[in-house]
Amino acid sequence: MSTAEKLVAAAAALLDAGGESAVTLRAVGHAIGVSHNAPYKHFKDRGALLAAVAIVDFETLTDAFAAIRTSVGEPLPKLKHALDVFIRYGRDYPARYRLLFSDPDIAAQGGHLEQAALRTFFEFSGIIAECQTTRDLPATSNVKLTSLVFATLHGLIDLESGGRMRHEKGLSSPSESMQLLTTLLGQSAKPPLIKKTTSGR
Amino acid sequence: MSTAEKLVAAAAALLDAGGESAVTLRAVGHAIGVSHNAPYKHFKDRGALLAAVAIVDFETLTDAFAAIRTSVGEPLPKLKHALDVFIRYGRDYPARYRLLFSDPDIAAQGGHLEQAALRTFFEFSGIIAECQTTRDLPATSNVKLTSLVFATLHGLIDLESGGRMRHEKGLSSPSESMQLLTTLLGQSAKPPLIKKTTSGR
DNA sequence: ACCTGAACACCGTTCAAGT
DNA sequence: ACCTGAACACCGTTCAAGT
Numbered sequence: 001m002s003t004a005e006k007l008v009a010a011a012a013a014l015l016d017a018g019g020e021s022a023v024t025l026r027a028v029g030h031a032i033g034v035s036h037n038a039p040y041k042h043f044k045d046r047g048a049l050l051a052a053v054a055i056v057d058f059e060t061l062t063d064a065f066a067a068i069r070t071s072v073g074e075p076l077p078k079l080k081h082a083l084d085v086f087i088r089y090g091r092d093y094p095a096r097y098r099l100l101f102s103d104p105d106i107a108a109q110g111g112h113l114e115q116a117a118l119r120t121f122f123e124f125s126g127i128i129a130e131c132q133t134t135r136d137l138p139a140t141s142n143v144k145l146t147s148l149v150f151a152t153l154h155g156l157i158d159l160e161s162g163g164r165m166r167h168e169k170g171l172s173s174p175s176e177s178m179q180l181l182t183t184l185l186g187q188s189a190k191p192p193l194i195k196k197t198t199s200g201r
Numbered sequence: 202m203s204t205a206e207k208l209v210a211a212a213a214a215l216l217d218a219g220g221e222s223a224v225t226l227r228a229v230g231h232a233i234g235v236s237h238n239a240p241y242k243h244f245k246d247r248g249a250l251l252a253a254v255a256i257v258d259f260e261t262l263t264d265a266f267a268a269i270r271t272s273v274g275e276p277l278p279k280l281k282h283a284l285d286v287f288i289r290y291g292r293d294y295p296a297r298y299r300l301l302f303s304d305p306d307i308a309a310q311g312g313h314l315e316q317a318a319l320r321t322f323f324e325f326s327g328i329i330a331e332c333q334t335t336r337d338l339p340a341t342s343n344v345k346l347t348s349l350v351f352a353t354l355h356g357l358i359d360l361e362s363g364g365r366m367r368h369e370k371g372l373s374s375p376s377e378s379m380q381l382l383t384t385l386l387g388q389s390a391k392p393p394l395i396k397k398t399t400s401g402r
Numbered sequence: 403a404c405c406t407g408a409a410c411a412c413c414g415t416t417c418a419a420g421t
Numbered sequence: 422a423c424c425t426g427a428a429c430a431c432c433g434t435t436c437a438a439g440t
Contacts, residue, residue, distance in 0.1 A: 019305075024414085025413085026414090034423095034424070037414090037416085041424070045414075045415075046415090101365065140385075143372060147357075147366065148378050151356035151357040151366070152349065152356055155359065159355060162305045172349075187339075226433065227431090236405065238433090239404080241435090243404090
């Protein structure tokens, strides 16, 4: 394990333990037994180190989505599985999640990071595409529909992680809300032959 | 204008000009001609000052939504108007937007801030409710549907503001994506008597 | 009640110097 | 090629002291 890899691993651990502000170059260096400016020999600055952490996680997510997409099964359960993986990642690693999907300074770095993010996005879009071929989701532009679903997913996770979506207030969990979204979108894609009403009993 | 009000105004101006990291207590104090720790006589700490900035903006948004809701007009155009106001706020004041809707440390403060945020949310939910009475949106639980629409809106704005949703890649703008969402949700609420297809001409 | 100046314990970053 | 220690210019926060 190279020093650079150890720095990335230590930064990720500090991120999980104490949030972004806990990832100081001094703490990262101390965690692997080097001085507080040894990281500068491997990364341009603190932002580049955090970007390296993000790239690793984007690749993990891409692999997870690829495994789901190529697995056997119906498209809609596979989508639900992918959504659950993503929601769980956001809940279990909120600081990492924010780094990947909600930190403006990190995204501004572009380069390898942006490409890794796009690979994750396109792998996810493949799962959406399968749902469209079976008419479980509407036959609009795949990239537009993926953007919409992904943005909803992100919004739910970000609002929940920031404490702005409290279940006590009767608001739904990300999982429930995504279930609602796919159900409603599915209804618009495949209008029921027998008109069902949700209000009466 | 009290010193406290001047501090809040100066903090908001610094936020717009240079982002959250530009809002240092030294810069805020200097902007209104007091020392760098004068703010401590009016706010508990830096976070409380930022929370005060957020509260002012939540109230502005609440008022804007209330004006739209009580205006004359059809529910669906009123919703579109509210969405545009929100999207424009996010685009024109990205740092303020993040403070209100995406900063975990600020939301953790609770109290008056949380109440101001809830008032904004409930005002928005009233506009959604009108669209549900006219069957322009599905007749599911109002709070669940509002959560879903609001989370989508937030996700789109946050991803765009962070540079993660690039139009060059064929991804839609928040405005276009929200149009798609309301159209699709509308179709599920009010299945067309004459089945229209979007693919043919 | 409101404000100031000095001080403390942190930061990221740079740089000369070492191996 | 990789690392260190000192130094610099910042931070937020605390505190004794002033009016």
